[in-house]
Amino acid sequence: MTNIAEKKEKWAEAADLMMSKKISRKLLKPTLINFIKRTYSTEKPLAADRTYSTATGLMPGAYDEDIYEYTKEEVDFIPKEYSEIPGPKELPIIGNAWRFAPLIGNREFLSTLLRPLIEGFITKMENMLDEKNELPEYFLSEIYKWALESVARVSLNTRLGCLEPNLPKDSEAQRIIDSINTFFWNVAEVELKMPVWRVYKNKSFRKYIGALEDFRTLCLKYINQSMEQMKEKNYDNIKEENISIVERILRKTGNPKLAAVLALDLFLVGVDTTSIAVASTIYQLTQNPEKQQSLFEELKKVLPNADSKVDVIAQENMPYLRACIKETLRMYPVIIGNGRSLQSDAILAGYKVPKGVNFNIFVLFISNAALLQVLCEPKPEKFNPERWLKSGTAQFGCPSQQKKIHPFISLPFGYGRRSCLGRRFAETELNILLAKIFRKYKVDFNYGSLSYKITPTYVPEQPLKFKLTRRN
Numbered sequence: 001m002t003n004i005a006e007k008k009e010k011w012a013e014a015a016d017l018m019m020s021k022k023i024s025r026k027l028l029k030p031t032l033i034n035f036i037k038r039t040y041s042t043e044k045p046l047a048a049d050r051t052y053s054t055a056t057g058l059m060p061g062a063y064d065e066d067i068y069e070y071t072k073e074e075v076d077f078i079p080k081e082y083s084e085i086p087g088p089k090e091l092p093i094i095g096n097a098w099r100f101a102p103l104i105g106n107r108e109f110l111s112t113l114l115r116p117l118i119e120g121f122i123t124k125m126e127n128m129l130d131e132k133n134e135l136p137e138y139f140l141s142e143i144y145k146w147a148l149e150s151v152a153r154v155s156l157n158t159r160l161g162c163l164e165p166n167l168p169k170d171s172e173a174q175r176i177i178d179s180i181n182t183f184f185w186n187v188a189e190v191e192l193k194m195p196v197w198r199v200y201k202n203k204s205f206r207k208y209i210g211a212l213e214d215f216r217t218l219c220l221k222y223i224n225q226s227m228e229q230m231k232e233k234n235y236d237n238i239k240e241e242n243i244s245i246v247e248r249i250l251r252k253t254g255n256p257k258l259a260a261v262l263a264l265d266l267f268l269v270g271v272d273t274t275s276i277a278v279a280s281t282i283y284q285l286t287q288n289p290e291k292q293q294s295l296f297e298e299l300k301k302v303l304p305n306a307d308s309k310v311d312v313i314a315q316e317n318m319p320y321l322r323a324c325i326k327e328t329l330r331m332y333p334v335i336i337g338n339g340r341s342l343q344s345d346a347i348l349a350g351y352k353v354p355k356g357v358n359f360n361i362f363v364l365f366i367s368n369a370a371l372l373q374v375l376c377e378p379k380p381e382k383f384n385p386e387r388w389l390k391s392g393t394a395q396f397g398c399p400s401q402q403k404k405i406h407p408f409i410s411l412p413f414g415y416g417r418r419s420c421l422g423r424r425f426a427e428t429e430l431n432i433l434l435a436k437i438f439r440k441y442k443v444d445f446n447y448g449s450l451s452y453k454i455t456p457t458y459v460p461e462q463p464l465k466f467k468l469t470r471r472n
């Protein structure tokens, strides 16, 4: 048998093994956990060489040379714990942001910046309600605009005007959102499938490049504006929270190129991810009114009235809200799987897997079926936030069986060195916005069940016409 045929056969066997109902729980549990742990512990993202050859090379102007070399000062600025992570040579399109993870991870800073935008968005939602108190069909795109405004505020200290009513279709903010969507619709086709575009520039490729080019041009305009304004500023009298991430990087490194690349990264990955997570969590709570009521009881205690401030301390006192978000992302992970490329030979589930093999770890499958069934809760299809709540013994309990839930059951933000850098950013956005909505309104959805599609984010297909009823 040829090497390839042999490998294929082994992998088919491995897949059968994982799916087989006959397999004993004893064997499946350690095998799957080991499988995930081993693959996540590798550091190189999937298809890094291809991502490099397409995305970077095709974003003219974003990088002056093909591979950006860091100066000594920039390298020194990189916090120690991140310095050994492979840099942009590995994954240029989102390869730089991780170096500044601490800057996008401070909850106090994020909460202060994001709260006013959330207040503005809630007012906008109220103004969008129709005579049945329902939000419009295009509500998801309104969430996108809010998320875009948030990224712009934090990374560039810029307001794009996305919260204005009736943002024109040809406005710059709308065009940024459209280009992000087009990018995501075509990224899998261009980056992960056979690279037909190397010989023939097909439609997906042209759209993909067009979107990236549009996106880059628009974002760079705001980045340059931000840099111009910096020249006039006296930072002695400016509070830390009013200094954007881009400004901080520029002040520290004096390198506009580095700042621009980081901002582009954040715009590209920070908009639709959070938006879909918001949409899915609201939807789940409409489908489970008793859970929505439990959430309201919690929120009423922490936020005495609808206008109470959702600061960091308030967020810490909302375990049920966090459990609702976690449970939603278990059932509907926005990113359905993660990729890794093995950096050394490994033995997985008894099979020798050679260095260089690419993996897709299907979070959607794992968190909905296999692990959950084997390890803990027999009903993965049920929305049950309680399964994530700490029990009296301060363990993550599975109430029905008094067991700990294995942390790998749900990995919506990935795992390890290349896990999501915007996690705190996203969690802060979700905590504040959802707390505000569910403290103020009872939310219903009167149009049956939503179905989901993969674009490649996991997104609801039907209009989100949520009904809002004001609470006391």
Ligand code: HEM
Pocket: 045, 091, 094, 095, 097, 098, 151, 265, 266, 267, 269, 270, 271, 273, 274, 277, 333, 334, 335, 338, 339, 412, 413, 414, 415, 416, 417, 418, 419, 420, 421, 422, 423, 425, 426
């Ligand atoms: C609910 C919202 C979000 C979800 C579910 C999510 C999920 C993910 C996942 C699954 C990965 C890949 C992790 C891995 O391979 O282990 C990732 C990477 C990343 N995310 Fe997020 N994300 C979200 C929001 C954000 C936001 C708001 C930002 C920034 C503003 C962001 C920035 C990043 C960056 C920079 C990476 C690449 C990290 C690297 O390659 O080292 N994400 N995210």
